[in-house]
Amino acid sequence: MSTTAPVGTGPRPTIVLVGHGMVGQRFLEALAERGLTATHRVVVLCEEPRPAYDRVALTSYFSGKTPEDLSMTDMAFIEKEGIELYIGDPAETVDREARRVTAKSGQVFEYDILVLATGSYPFVPPVPNKDAEGCFVYRTIEDLLAIEEYAKTKATTGAVVGGGLLGLEAAGALKGLGLNAHIVEFAPRLMPVQVDDGGGAALLRTIENMGLTVHTGVGTQEIVTDESGAVTGMKLSDGSELATDMVVFSAGVRPRDQLARDCGLTVGERGGITVDEQCRTVNDPHVFAIGECALAADGRVYGLVAPGYEQAETAAATIAADEAAFTGADLSTKLKLLGVDVASFGDAHGATEDCLDVVYSDSRAGLYKKLVIGRDGTLLGGILVGDAEAYGTLKAFTGSVPPVSPESLVLPAGAGESVQLGPTALPDDAIICSCNNVRKGTIRSAVTDHQCTTVPEVKKCTKAGTTCGSCVKVLGQLVNAELEASGVEVDKGLCGCFGQTRQELYEIVLALRITSYQDLLDRYGREGARGGDGCEICKPAVGSIIASLAPTLGVSGYVLEGEQASLQDTNDHFLANLQKNGSYSIVPRIPGGEITPEKLIVIGEVARDFGLYTKITGGQRIDLFGARVEQLPMIWARLVDAGFESGHAYGKALRTVKSCVGQTWCRYGVQDSVRMAIDLELRYRGLRSPHKLKSAVSGCQRECAEAQSKDFGVIATANGWNLYVGGNGGATPRHADLLAQDLSDAELIRLIDRFLMFYIRTADRLERTSTWLERIEGGLDHVRDVVVHDSLGICDELEKLMADHVANYRDEWAETINDPEKLARFVSFVNAPDTPDPLVSFVPERDQIKPDLPLLTIGTRPLEGTATR
Amino acid sequence: MTLAPETTDLKVQLLLDGTGDWFTVCDLARLTPGRGVAALLPDGRQAAIFLDRSGRLYAIDNRDPFTGAAVLSRGLLGSAQGRPFVASPLLKQRFDLESGKCLDDEEVAVTAYEVRSAGVAA
Ligand code: SRM
Ligand SMILES: Cc1cc2nc3c(=O)[nH]c(=O)nc-3n(C[C@H](O)[C@H](O)[C@H](O)COP(=O)(O)OP(=O)(O)OC[C@H]3O[C@@H](n4cnc5c(N)ncnc54)[C@H](O)[C@@H]3O)c2cc1C
Ligand code: SF4
Ligand code: FES
Numbered sequence: 001m002s003t004t005a006p007v008g009t010g011p012r013p014t015i016v017l018v019g020h021g022m023v024g025q026r027f028l029e030a031l032a033e034r035g036l037t038a039t040h041r042v043v044v045l046c047e048e049p050r051p052a053y054d055r056v057a058l059t060s061y062f063s064g065k066t067p068e069d070l071s072m073t074d075m076a077f078i079e080k081e082g083i084e085l086y087i088g089d090p091a092e093t094v095d096r097e098a099r100r101v102t103a104k105s106g107q108v109f110e111y112d113i114l115v116l117a118t119g120s121y122p123f124v125p126p127v128p129n130k131d132a133e134g135c136f137v138y139r140t141i142e143d144l145l146a147i148e149e150y151a152k153t154k155a156t157t158g159a160v161v162g163g164g165l166l167g168l169e170a171a172g173a174l175k176g177l178g179l180n181a182h183i184v185e186f187a188p189r190l191m192p193v194q195v196d197d198g199g200g201a202a203l204l205r206t207i208e209n210m211g212l213t214v215h216t217g218v219g220t221q222e223i224v225t226d227e228s229g230a231v232t233g234m235k236l237s238d239g240s241e242l243a244t245d246m247v248v249f250s251a252g253v254r255p256r257d258q259l260a261r262d263c264g265l266t267v268g269e270r271g272g273i274t275v276d277e278q279c280r281t282v283n284d285p286h287v288f289a290i291g292e293c294a295l296a297a298d299g300r301v302y303g304l305v306a307p308g309y310e311q312a313e314t315a316a317a318t319i320a321a322d323e324a325a326f327t328g329a330d331l332s333t334k335l336k337l338l339g340v341d342v343a344s345f346g347d348a349h350g351a352t353e354d355c356l357d358v359v360y361s362d363s364r365a366g367l368y369k370k371l372v373i374g375r376d377g378t379l380l381g382g383i384l385v386g387d388a389e390a391y392g393t394l395k396a397f398t399g400s401v402p403p404v405s406p407e408s409l410v411l412p413a414g415a416g417e418s419v420q421l422g423p424t425a426l427p428d429d430a431i432i433c434s435c436n437n438v439r440k441g442t443i444r445s446a447v448t449d450h451q452c453t454t455v456p457e458v459k460k461c462t463k464a465g466t467t468c469g470s471c472v473k474v475l476g477q478l479v480n481a482e483l484e485a486s487g488v489e490v491d492k493g494l495c496g497c498f499g500q501t502r503q504e505l506y507e508i509v510l511a512l513r514i515t516s517y518q519d520l521l522d523r524y525g526r527e528g529a530r531g532g533d534g535c536e537i538c539k540p541a542v543g544s545i546i547a548s549l550a551p552t553l554g555v556s557g558y559v560l561e562g563e564q565a566s567l568q569d570t571n572d573h574f575l576a577n578l579q580k581n582g583s584y585s586i587v588p589r590i591p592g593g594e595i596t597p598e599k600l601i602v603i604g605e606v607a608r609d610f611g612l613y614t615k616i617t618g619g620q621r622i623d624l625f626g627a628r629v630e631q632l633p634m635i636w637a638r639l640v641d642a643g644f645e646s647g648h649a650y651g652k653a654l655r656t657v658k659s660c661v662g663q664t665w666c667r668y669g670v671q672d673s674v675r676m677a678i679d680l681e682l683r684y685r686g687l688r689s690p691h692k693l694k695s696a697v698s699g700c701q702r703e704c705a706e707a708q709s710k711d712f713g714v715i716a717t718a719n720g721w722n723l724y725v726g727g728n729g730g731a732t733p734r735h736a737d738l739l740a741q742d743l744s745d746a747e748l749i750r751l752i753d754r755f756l757m758f759y760i761r762t763a764d765r766l767e768r769t770s771t772w773l774e775r776i777e778g779g780l781d782h783v784r785d786v787v788v789h790d791s792l793g794i795c796d797e798l799e800k801l802m803a804d805h806v807a808n809y810r811d812e813w814a815e816t817i818n819d820p821e822k823l824a825r826f827v828s829f830v831n832a833p834d835t836p837d838p839l840v841s842f843v844p845e846r847d848q849i850k851p852d853l854p855l856l857t858i859g860t861r862p863l864e865g866t867a868t869r
Numbered sequence: 870m871t872l873a874p875e876t877t878d879l880k881v882q883l884l885l886d887g888t889g890d891w892f893t894v895c896d897l898a899r900l901t902p903g904r905g906v907a908a909l910l911p912d913g914r915q916a917a918i919f920l921d922r923s924g925r926l927y928a929i930d931n932r933d934p935f936t937g938a939a940v941l942s943r944g945l946l947g948s949a950q951g952r953p954f955v956a957s958p959l960l961k962q963r964f965d966l967e968s969g970k971c972l973d974d975e976e977v978a979v980t981a982y983e984v985r986s987a988g989v990a991a
Binding site: 496497518528529532533534535536539540563565566567569570571573574578580581582824825828829830831832835837838839840853855856857858 | 894895899901902903904906907908909913915918921922932936937938939940943944945946947948949950951953956958959961963
C-alpha cells in the first residue's frame with residue numbers, strides 16, 4: 001500500500017525510515033508533531049506484512065485480541081501526513097556514498113536522512129536441530145499464528161527455552177493453548193535480569209502452582225527429532241531428556257544491525273549500531289538509528305519500548321534542528337506475567353554502595369517485596385513479586401526520601417502500619433508514565449489548564465497510559481485527586497443527566513413508585529438536564545429499572561409500550577440484534593439447549609425461505625443473521641406459530657441456561673440437569689437486569705455445561721445441587737464462587753430468586769455479577785449473609801419481586817406481532833414501507849450469505865471501533 | 870406527549886437542498902418523541918427524522934459516517950447543554966441534530982436538513 005506525496009511542491013528533502021515497528025511508528029508521529037512531514041518527503045520500508053503493531057501486547061492475542069486490535073497504525077494518519085508506506089518491502093542494501101536505499105522489490109530511494117529502526121531478532125542458541133519442524137521463536141504476529149497452528153494440530157506438550165520476561169510470556173501462551181508447558185532456564189532462577197533470588201523463588205512457586213513445569217539451572221543441549229524431522233524432545237545439560245512436541249526459543253534478542261554492518265557503519269562488540277546522544281550514527285551524519293537496533297551513547301542496547309520512544313523523539317527533534325539528547329533511560333518494568341504481577345525499578349539489585357534492603361516475603365501467598373534504600377533514606381529501587389500495587393507510587397519516589405517509612409510501603413494492607421501512599425504525595429517531577437515519559441506535573445496541568453476531566457481525555461492529551469497501560473491506575477487516582485483539589489466533586493453519577501448511581505435510582509423508583517422516565521428526569525435529574533431529552537446512557541438504564549420492577553409498579557413490562565419504546569437501545573426497540581450493515585439477527589429461545597427435530601426443521605425452513613445465515617451460537621442455540629427490519633415481523637410470525645419465543649439475545653436480560661445431557665443419558669450424571677436448566681430458563685426469561693445474565697446446569701462435577709463460568713451456575717451432587725455465583729467468560733474471565741451446597745430443587749430456586757433480585761437492586765449499569773461481587777463491600781460473604789441468612793431482612797421482598805416477574809412474563813414477540821401499531825415501526829422507510837434499505841445487501845460466502853461490506857465503505861471514512869455496548 | 874386533536878393531520882416536511890421544495894414525508898403522528906424514523910428522498914438519499922419531547926423536529930442524513938450503514942434514525946435521542954443529539958446505534962458516536970456535526974470527532978459531520986410540520990391539504 002502506498003500514498004503518494006502531494007505533487008507540485010517542488011523537490012523536498014527525503015527521510016527514509018527502515019523498519020515500521022513500535023519505535024518507527026513513534027518516530028513518524030514525532031515527525032508529524034514537529035511539522036516535518038509537511039517539509040519532507042517521508043518514505044517507510046516495512047518488512048512485515050502489516051504496519052506497526054503493539055508488540056508489547058503480543059500475548060494478548062491469546063486472550064482474545066485480534067491482530068487488528070494490536071495495530072498501532074492509523075491509516076488515516078499515514079494518508080493525511082502524506083507518508084509513503086511500503087508494506088512487505090524490506091530495505092536490502094544501503095549505498096551511503098550515493099545516499100541510496102534499495103528495497104527488496106527493486107525500488108530505489110535517494111535519501112537526505114536515513115533512519116534505521118530495524119529492531120531485534122530472537123537469539124536461537126546454536127544447538128543441533130534448532131531449525132527442526134516444531135521449533136519456533138516469539139517475536140511477530142506471524143510467529144504467534146504459526147505457534148497457534150502447530151499447538152492446535154500437532155502438539156500436547158511444549159517447552160520454552162529461556163525463563164526471562166519473554167520466555168514466561170511464551171510459556172503462558174502455550175499453556176493458554178492447552179499444552180503442558182515447560183520452561184527451561186539456564187540461570188538458577190526465573191527472570192534473572194529483573195529479580196533477585198528471593199523474587200525468583202516467589203515467582204517459581206506461583207508459576208508451578210499454575211501447572212507449569214520449571215527447570216532452572218539447566219541448559220538445552222540438543223533438540224531431538226523423529227525420522228520425519230519433527231521435534232519429539234530435548235536433551236538437557238544435566239543428562240536428562242524432556243519429551244516435548246514443540247520448542248519455543250526465547251533466549252534473548254540481538255540487535256538487527258546487518259544492514260548497517262553491510263554499509264560500513266560501526267556496530268558494538270555485542271551488536272547494535274553505535275550512535276551518539278542525538279541518535280546519529282557515529283560515522284555518518286545522514287544516518288540515525290533508534291530503538292532496539294541502536295547501541296546508545298551510554299553503551300547500552302535497550303530492549304524495552306520506552307527508551308526506544310525517547311530515542312525516536314530525540315532523532316525527530318534533532319532532524320528539526322531542535323536540541324535534544326538521549327543519555328540513558330530507566331529500566332523499570334511492571335508486567336503481568338501469567339497473571340502474576342512482577343515489577344522492578346531503579347537499582348533493583350542493590351548495586352549502589354552501602355545500600356540497605358527492606359524485604360517482605362510470604363511464600364505461602366507468593367509475595368516478595370524488596371526495597372533498596374540508600375544510607376540517607378533515599379529510595380533507590382526495588383522488586384515486587386505477587387503484588388505490584390505500589391509500583392506506580394514507589395517508582396515515582398525513586399531518587400527521593402519517601403515521606404513515610406519504607407517498611408510501611410511494602411507491608412500488606414492490614415499488617416500493622418501499612419500505609420497507602422496516595423499519588424498526591426508525589427513531587428511534580430515524578431514520572432508517572434515511564435513508557436511515554438510523562439511527569440505528574442504534566443498530568444496535573446492536563447486537568448487544570450487543559451480542562452481534561454476524565455482519564456481518556458488525559459490519555460489523549462498527554463499520551464500517558466497509552467502504551468503498556470501499567471500506569472493507568474495511578475493516572476486515574478491523580479486525575480480524581482486533581483479534580484477534587486480544584487473543587488470539582490468527583491462525580492459518581494450515572495451520566496450527564498443524573499447525579500445518582502444506578503442503585504440509587506433503583507431505590508428512588510421503587511420507593512416512590514415512579515413509572516416514567518421523564519418524571520424521574522424532571523424531578524431527580526441534574527439541574528441542567530431537567531426538562532431535556534436525557535441521553536443514550538440513562539434512557540436504557542432507567543428503562544431497564546422500570547421494566548424489572550414493572551409488576552410491582554403496576555405498569556406493563558412490555559418494552560415497546562408507551563414511553564418505554566423511546567428508552568430502548570436499538571436492539572430492544574426492534575427485539576433483534578443490529579449487525580454492522582444495518583440488518584438484524586434473530587435468536588429464538590431454546591431452553592436448556594433442548595430442541596425437537598420438528599422445531600429444528602422450522603428454524604431451517606425459516607432460514608432457507610428468508611435467505612438467512614445460520615450459526616450455532618456459543619450459548620447452545622441458533623442465530624439467524626441477515627434479516628431486514630421489515631422482515632422481522634414475518635419471520636417471527638412463523639417462529640411464534642411453531643411455538644418459539646424471544647430469546648432476548650438483544651436485551652440486558654437472561655440469555656441462556658446451558659445444560660449438559662445429565663443423568664438421563666450420561667453414565668456419570670447424578671441429577672437431571674436438562675430439566676433443571678429448562679426450569680431455570682423459563683423462570684427467569686425476560687427478566688431485565690443491569691447487564692446480561694447467563695447460567696448453566698451440569699449433571700455432575702465433570703462440568704460439561706461450564707456452570708462455573710456463569711452468573712449463576714448449578715452443578716449436580718449426589719444430594720442435590722451446588723450453586724455457584726459471579727462467574728464470567730468474556731474479556732475478564734472469573735470462576736464463580738460456591739454460594740451454597742447440596743440444595744433441594746426448591747431451595748435452589750429460592751436462593752437464585754434472592755440472589756438475582758439483590759444483584760438487580762444493587763449493581764451498576766453494565767456491571768456483570770462478577771464485577772459486582774468483587775466491588776460490593778463485603779464481597780461474597782456479605783452477599784451470602786443477605787441472601788442465605790437474610791441479614792438485611794429483605795429476602796421476603798426479593799422473593800416477592802421475583803414471583804411478580806414470573807407471574808407477569810409474556811413473550812414480547814407474540815405481543816408485538818399482534819399489535820398493528822407496533823408493527824408499523826418495522827419498516828426501513830416511513831414513507832416507503834415496502835422499499836428495502838439498498839445498503840443492506842449480501843454477498844455469498846461458504847454457501848451462505850455475508851454483509852456486502854465494500855458497499856458500505858463507498859464515500860465513508862475507515863471504520864473506527866469505539867464503545868460497542 | 871399527547872398530540873392535540875387538531876395537530877393529527879399535520880405532515881412532516883423536509884426542505885430538499887438545491888430545489889427549495891418541501892418534500893412531504895409522513896404524518897407527524899408516526900413519530901415517537903425521543904426516537905427517529907428514516908425517510909427515502911427522491912434522489913435516493915436517506916434522511917433520519919427525529920421528534921424531541923417538546924415537539925421539535927430535526928432531520929439529518931441517515932447514513933452513519935463511521936460504519937457506512939444507514940442506521941442513524943435508529944439511535945437514541947438525547948440532549949446536552951440544551952442541544953439535541955442522536956447517538957449512533959452502532960458505535961455510539963453522537964451527532965448534533967441541528968448542525969449534523971459529530972460531537973466525538975470534530976472532523977466528521979453529516980448533512981442536516983430543514984424540517985417542519987405543516988397542515989397539507991389531502
Ligand atoms: C452470537 C454469539 C456468538 C456466537 O456466534 O456464538 C454472541 C454474539 C455477541 N456477543 Fe457474546 N455471543 C455469544 C456468546 C457469548 C459467550 C458464551 C456463552 O454465553 O456461553 C460469552 C462469554 C460468557 C460470558 O458472557 O460471560 C460472550 C461474551 C460476550 C461479551 C463479554 C461479556 C463480559 O462480561 O465481558 C460481550 C460484550 C458485552 O456484553 O458487553 C458480548 C457481546 C456480544 C454481541 C451482543 C456484541 C454486539 O453488541 O453486537 C454479539 C451480538 C450477537 C448478535 O448480533 O446476534 N458477548 N458471548 C453468542 C450468542 C449466545 C446466545 O445464544 O445467546
Ligand atoms: C512478546 C513480547 C513482549 C514484550 N513486552 C514488553 C514489555 O512489557 N515492555 C517493554 O518495554 N517492551 C516489551 N517488549 C519489547 C518491545 O516490543 C520492543 O522493545 C519494541 O518493539 C522495540 O521497537 P523497535 O521499533 O525498535 O523494534 P520492532 O518493534 O521489532 O520493529 C522493528 C521492525 O523493523 C523491521 N525490519 C527489520 N529489518 C528491516 C529492513 N531491512 N527493512 C524493513 N524493515 C525491517 C522488522 O520486521 C520490524 O517490524 C516485548 C517484546 C515481545 C516480543
Ligand atoms: S457434566 Fe457430568 S453428567 Fe453432564 S455430561 Fe458431563 S459427565 Fe455427564
Ligand atoms: S507506563 Fe506504560 S503506558 Fe504508562
